[in-house]
Amino acid sequence: MKDLESNKERDAIQRRALLSRLIFLVPGVTYIVVLMLIPLGFIFVYTFLSRGTYGGIETVFTLSNYTRALDPLYLKVLLDSILIATITTLLAFAIGFPVAYAITKLPAHRQNLMLVLIVLPFWTNFLIRTYAWIVLLNTQGFLNQGLMKLGVLSQPISLLYKPSAVVLGLLYAYLPLMILPIYSALVRIDPAMREAAVDLGASPSEAFRQVTLPLAIPGVLIGGIFVFVPSLGNFIVPELLGGGKMIMVGNLIRDQFLKARDWPFGSVLALSMVLMLLLLFFIQARINKRILGVNHA
Amino acid sequence: MSSFLEISHASKQFGNVQALKDVSIDIKENEFFALLGPSGCGKTTLLRALAGLESLDSGVVTLSGSDLLSVPANKRPVNLMFQSYALFPHLNVFDNVAYGLRREKLGKEEVEQRTLEVLKTVGLSELKERRPSALSGGQKQRVALARAIVKRPKILLLDEPLSALDKRVRSEMQLELKRLQHEAGITFIIVTHDQEEAMSIADRIALMNQGEVVQIGTPIQMYTSPKTTFVADFIGTSNLISGVVDGDCLKAGDRSIKLPAHSLPNGSTAVFVVRPEDISLGSSGELVGTVISSNFYGGSSVVFIDCGLERLIKVAVSINEVPQVGTQCHLRWNIADTLVLLNA
Amino acid sequence: MHKIGWLRAPLYATLAFLYLPIAVLMFMSFNASDAPFTWTGFSTKWYSVLLHSPLVIEGFKNTLIVAVIATVMAVILGTLLAIGIARYQKSSILEAIALTPAIFPDLALAIGLLALFATFKLSLGLHSVILSHALFCSAFVTAIVRGRLAQIDSSLEEAAQDLGDSQVGIFFRITLPSLKPAIIAGALLSFTLSLDEFVIAFFTDGPSTPTLPIVIYSMVRFGVSPEINALATLVLLVSIVIVIIAQRNVKVQDSL
Numbered sequence: 001m002k003d004l005e006s007n008k009e010r011d012a013i014q015r016r017a018l019l020s021r022l023i024f025l026v027p028g029v030t031y032i033v034v035l036m037l038i039p040l041g042f043i044f045v046y047t048f049l050s051r052g053t054y055g056g057i058e059t060v061f062t063l064s065n066y067t068r069a070l071d072p073l074y075l076k077v078l079l080d081s082i083l084i085a086t087i088t089t090l091l092a093f094a095i096g097f098p099v100a101y102a103i104t105k106l107p108a109h110r111q112n113l114m115l116v117l118i119v120l121p122f123w124t125n126f127l128i129r130t131y132a133w134i135v136l137l138n139t140q141g142f143l144n145q146g147l148m149k150l151g152v153l154s155q156p157i158s159l160l161y162k163p164s165a166v167v168l169g170l171l172y173a174y175l176p177l178m179i180l181p182i183y184s185a186l187v188r189i190d191p192a193m194r195e196a197a198v199d200l201g202a203s204p205s206e207a208f209r210q211v212t213l214p215l216a217i218p219g220v221l222i223g224g225i226f227v228f229v230p231s232l233g234n235f236i237v238p239e240l241l242g243g244g245k246m247i248m249v250g251n252l253i254r255d256q257f258l259k260a261r262d263w264p265f266g267s268v269l270a271l272s273m274v275l276m277l278l279l280l281f282f283i284q285a286r287i288n289k290r291i292l293g294v295n296h297a
Numbered sequence: 298m299s300s301f302l303e304i305s306h307a308s309k310q311f312g313n314v315q316a317l318k319d320v321s322i323d324i325k326e327n328e329f330f331a332l333l334g335p336s337g338c339g340k341t342t343l344l345r346a347l348a349g350l351e352s353l354d355s356g357v358v359t360l361s362g363s364d365l366l367s368v369p370a371n372k373r374p375v376n377l378m379f380q381s382y383a384l385f386p387h388l389n390v391f392d393n394v395a396y397g398l399r400r401e402k403l404g405k406e407e408v409e410q411r412t413l414e415v416l417k418t419v420g421l422s423e424l425k426e427r428r429p430s431a432l433s434g435g436q437k438q439r440v441a442l443a444r445a446i447v448k449r450p451k452i453l454l455l456d457e458p459l460s461a462l463d464k465r466v467r468s469e470m471q472l473e474l475k476r477l478q479h480e481a482g483i484t485f486i487i488v489t490h491d492q493e494e495a496m497s498i499a500d501r502i503a504l505m506n507q508g509e510v511v512q513i514g515t516p517i518q519m520y521t522s523p524k525t526t527f528v529a530d531f532i533g534t535s536n537l538i539s540g541v542v543d544g545d546c547l548k549a550g551d552r553s554i555k556l557p558a559h560s561l562p563n564g565s566t567a568v569f570v571v572r573p574e575d576i577s578l579g580s581s582g583e584l585v586g587t588v589i590s591s592n593f594y595g596g597s598s599v600v601f602i603d604c605g606l607e608r609l610i611k612v613a614v615s616i617n618e619v620p621q622v623g624t625q626c627h628l629r630w631n632i633a634d635t636l637v638l639l640n641a
Numbered sequence: 642m643h644k645i646g647w648l649r650a651p652l653y654a655t656l657a658f659l660y661l662p663i664a665v666l667m668f669m670s671f672n673a674s675d676a677p678f679t680w681t682g683f684s685t686k687w688y689s690v691l692l693h694s695p696l697v698i699e700g701f702k703n704t705l706i707v708a709v710i711a712t713v714m715a716v717i718l719g720t721l722l723a724i725g726i727a728r729y730q731k732s733s734i735l736e737a738i739a740l741t742p743a744i745f746p747d748l749a750l751a752i753g754l755l756a757l758f759a760t761f762k763l764s765l766g767l768h769s770v771i772l773s774h775a776l777f778c779s780a781f782v783t784a785i786v787r788g789r790l791a792q793i794d795s796s797l798e799e800a801a802q803d804l805g806d807s808q809v810g811i812f813f814r815i816t817l818p819s820l821k822p823a824i825i826a827g828a829l830l831s832f833t834l835s836l837d838e839f840v841i842a843f844f845t846d847g848p849s850t851p852t853l854p855i856v857i858y859s860m861v862r863f864g865v866s867p868e869i870n871a872l873a874t875l876v877l878l879v880s881i882v883i884v885i886i887a888q889r890n891v892k893v894q895d896s897l
Contacts, residue, residue, distance in 0.1 A: 020808055021729040028722025028739065028779065036742055042760060056759065099655045102648035114652070116888050117868045123830070124880040125837040127854055128873040129860050132662030135669070137867065142665055175659070192383035195350050198370050199377045200448065201400030204646045210396075214387045226744070233746040236839070240861065242816030250748055257752055257844070267756075270749050277746065291387045292430070 040274070046267035057263050065268045074252070078272070081248040084163060084230035088170040089178075092227045093220065095171075096178035100219075103179075104186045115183065122176040130169050130240050137241070138164055161243030169237035174230055178223035185219025186212070217291055221284040229277050249273060301484065302347075302365075302452060307356030316342040317353070318508040324501075329478050329485045330563045331499035333492060335531075338505040340488045344454050347486070348377040356639045360451065371400070374446040380456040384429040388577035390440050391416070391425040397448045402531065415447040418477070437468050442474075442557055446481055449450065453478075455487040459494060471498050492532050496520070504528055526638050534574075534599075536610050538569040539640055549606055554583055556637045570636040573599055573613040582629030586610065588620050602626060663877060670870035687871040697872065700856035707767055707842075707852060708835040711774035713831065714832045719782025720824055724816065726783075727790040728798075729766035736787070743780035750777065751844035758845065773845045774835045781834065782827035789823035822890035829887035833880050 046066055052058040068074070103114050110187040119127065137145050146152045159165060189212060197207035213262030242248075249269060256266030300323035309317040317339045324330050332340040345351040347358065349370025358365040365373065376397070385393050395412045407617055416422045419439040429437060438458065445453055458474070459467045475498055478485045489495050495502050496516040503513045504527075512524045523529035530537060540549030542561045547554045547569050553568055561567055579598075586604030591614075598619050601609040612628065645652075673682035691697055717832050722739050726732070742750065754773045758765060797819070801811045817824075839854040846852060851859075853876070 021725065024721045024729055025735075027724065028718045028783070029735070031718050031776065031779065032738060032742060035757065035772065036745070036750065037738075038782065039757040040749070042756040043749070043753050046756065058626050095651065095655060098648060098651040101647055102652040105645040105648060112888075116657060116884070118659070120351060120881060121663060121882055122662070122835050123837070123884045124877050125839075125854060125857065125863060125873070127839055127857050128666070128745070128876060129662065131857075131865075131869060131873065132666045134861075135665060135865055135870075136662055145696075172658070172662070175655070176810065190381065190383060192381050193385060196377070196379055196383035196385075197396070199348055199350065199375075200397030200444065201371045202396075203371060206400065229744075229746055233748040235748070236858075253748055253752065257755065266752065270752055271439075273746060274749050288749030292428075 043267045043270055046264050047271055049264050051262045051264055052138060055079040056261060062264075065264045068265060069268045069272065074269075077247055077252055078249055080233055081250075084166055084170070084248065085228050088167050088174070088231045089224050089228045091167065091171050092175050092178040095223065096175060096223060097182055097216075097220065100179045100182035103183055104283060115140075115180070118179055122173075126173060127236065129172065130237055133165070133169050133172065133241060134160065137168075141239050160241060161245065163242065163246060165241040166238050166246055166248075170227075170231045170234060173234070173237065174227045177226035177230075179220040181226065182219040185216045185222075189215045214291055218284075218288050221287060225277075225280050225284060228280065229273075232276065233273055299309070300324060301328075301361060303357075303359045304343070304347075305357045307343065307358065308354050309339075309346065309351065311342075314510050317356075318358070320505075320510050320511060321509070322503050323520065324484065324486065325505065327482055327484055329475065329498060329500045330487070331495040331502045332471050332486065332488045332505060333495040333499075333502050333531075334490065334505035334511075336371055336490060339508040340505050341456060344377070344456055344486065344488045347452070347581075348375055348454055348478070349373050362619060369621070373449070374451040375454060376450040376452075377454045378441050378445045378446055378456065378457070378458055380460065382429075382441040384437055384440055384444075389401035389426050389428055390421060390432070393429065393440055394425075394444045397444060397550050401448070410534055411447055415443045418446075418480075419443045434461055438462065438470065439587075442477070446477070446483070449481075450483060452484045452486060455485060457488055457490070459489070460491070467494075469584055474498060496532070502597075504531060521569070523636070523638070526553050526570075526640060529568070529570045529636070529638065534573055534611060536571050536573065537608070538571075538610075539566065540569065542567050542637075552584065552604070552606065555632060557635050559637050561639060566640040568638050568640050570638060571630055571634065573611040575630050575634040576610070576612045576628050577630070578612060578614065578618075578626045579629055580627055584610065584628040586626060586628065588624050588626060590622060591619050601627065604628070662859060666870050667874045667877070669867065670874040672867055672870070687867045688875075691868050691871045691875070694868070696851075696856055697853075700851050700853035702855040703767055703850050704836055707770050707774060708832050710771050711778055711835045712828050712831040714771070714775035715778035715782050716828050719779035719827060719831075720786050720820065722779070722781045723786035723790060724820075727787060728795070736806075739787075740780050740781045742777040743784060745777075747777070747838075747840040751841045754841065755844045764847065765845060767850050769845045769847070770842050770852065773841045774838060777838075777841070777869040778831035778834055781830055784822075784828040785830065786820055786823045789820060793819055828892040829883050829890075831882045837876070837880060 046057055048061055048063065050058045050060040050062050050064075099118070102116075103111055106114060135141055138144070141159075143159060144153065144157065193211050193215070194207050197211045198204070202210065211291075232248075233250045233253075235248065235254045238246040238248045238251055249272075253266050253269045253273075256262045256269065260266075302324040304320060304322045304324075307317050307320040308315070318597055320339070320343060332343060334340050342351060346353050347365070349368070353366065360374070360411065365375075385396065391412060394415060395408050398408045399412060413425075419441055419442060421436065421443065424432065424436065429440070432440065438461075442458075455474075459470055462470060471494065474485070474487075484568065485496070487499065496519075499516065501513065501515050502519055504519065505513045506527055512519060512528045514522070519528060519532045523532060523535075526537060529535050538549050538554065540547040540548070540552075540554070542548075542556070542559075542565050544555075544564055545556055545559075545564065547556050547567060549569070556569065583603045588600040589601045589603050591598050591600040591607060593616070597617070598614050598616050600612045600614050600619060602612060604610050614620075625641065668681070670687060671683050671685060672680055673684035673686075719843075726735050726739060754769070754776075757763075758769050763769060798811050798815055801815045806814065837854060838852075839858060842852045842855055843858070846855060857872065857876075859870070860866065860872075
């Protein structure tokens, strides 16, 4: 009798524990599955379907979307996009690393303030921030005005509507996303590491190169992904700052979905972007493993 | 004749806190020296100043006669073994140990040979390819030690090297450190807050408190001739009975205790010191009291006796002779084994 | 070595770079004439033009509705998920899934959602935007709350259990109160993100109910104009105030 009752009690406790687990996990996970994972599955399926007569999709299996994506015309757009995104990322690193390092050298209470200042522009409207550069870079805009006043230029130069303006716009948008992860990685390094290197005979620059820098690499890689991937898929900056001539992958995808309404082809382009993201994450994980010998989140 | 390492009038302030107050210590070559004291006493600050990781506000430090403070940290013939070990996670054991040698711009073969030799000495030859994250606490410690020793520094500084280890490993490592120091012929300076540890491995100890050196001596000297009540209290276990000097007696509460020969003025507050192992229980003695409890320590026991004084008196007794709780006992001792100190 | 020294230069230069465009916009929003690049005097007339523009008002109203509802959903979903991962199922796969909406390219999310709504023949409008925004906002809430949970001692809840409280009681009396600052910060951040979000809204919104960013987009495509400056300044100020308030609750450093 007693055994049966205590078993029932134990079952009840287990059931309650299971219930708690479900209450907390199910809503969030279900939401993500339904609104993100399933839609991405749809996109994947679309890549194999055909364009409907009036746009959208028609359930006719085809591989023509893939072959079309390999057309040199589209490949060029993809490569241009990768080039622009890469330049942006490298610039973001060149600027972002010294800035992140500088913040770690500030007194503790100032560091948070500085991080907020760096992040603040990022939380404001993206369109507006891009628009601001139109105002600045326009031939009659402030940058030209300023340079002419200073005597550097005698005639305004066209700064807008070229690839460099797009890089500038993307850099402006995503620079904070490079700074934060690098800061995070630098700050996690035990200061005793650097002291040990110096104690063992390293000069300050040797200690930086051989100890600080390698240990900061996980942060650099994350920052790189956070800048590269959004830069690749951005269509606003190329449109507003690059003029009609700059077409990047993002513009292509958007046009396919909203103008040409060729969803299957657009899906292939989008899929290639997602695959690139996954590839980069994989590479990042491998490099981390090589450097630190363990799996890093 | 000047000492090997001379620290003269070292002072250092951090904000409002005076970490080191006019500290002067002479350390001999090939000595195993301990800086002992409670946390905040300045021992770690002094150690880091010797390594060059901290600067001194004032004071002189000379090594074999030449000024040490003007030499930058990375060029001093002094190496530090960090409390957290600070092993480089992105390098394997071999590269960690070889790191310091490589900074010296030595030939590749010499670096390899010396590194392998040292790894053999600490018993880690098989683990040379491993990363620090795959090592146990004791193994990490030996890597940290090897990394510092391989450079053959004149002085090896050790910052609380054994505090992270569990008790059994700790006593093994104490022997290891003694052995290594002897073999390598390097001067070791160890920082610790554990007086038992300092007493068992050091040749000489400097006891520090609140930035000042209180007493320097061999373990035996510190134990048998403490200069202040702080030393008597910190080193070993003692009974400290405070009271007022009255001729050749100490008046403590309503008890009167005979003092050894002394030159303290009448009426001054003083502390009478007698060690638990110097007290024997019998039918007559200086004090009488009731047994409250006893602690078992393996070979011997410590009995706590209430003699009507401020604190219970501790008496060391062999396990066969532990009296029952509640018994009345007389405590006696040889007056030559006791001390009286001014209550400073 | 321990001081910032010459590194101050790149730091301040970068801050100047980040804030200069914003400063210019704010400055020009008070320009008296509609000449976009020359300062002719101080005036607040563009602000009143803005506040009387029906399109802007409509956009603002819609954006507010979306942001409020999406934030409420995001806070509930995100907080529950964060607690679930921290206390019940510590799985790195689950954590990765929970945070993916935040780092996934918004364009890919946008077209995925469009495909989802099309498949289920759901009409596009504010409701579809709300559902979409709740998705990626919840990921940010999860990240912030998760960060805070990692710092809180779980033995608090165990102590409450030992003292006889029920699971539900512990949740409301111990867990939630200790998470309050993180939840508030997450809510404020979600609100700001939704307020400014363009790409996903662009794809999932219906034509008759534009959100403010969509309104701004259509205005900007026509070129530079002083009303946009005024609108930009207002939107910027609102975002900045919200972020500052959120920052008071949770330090940026803690959620990194």
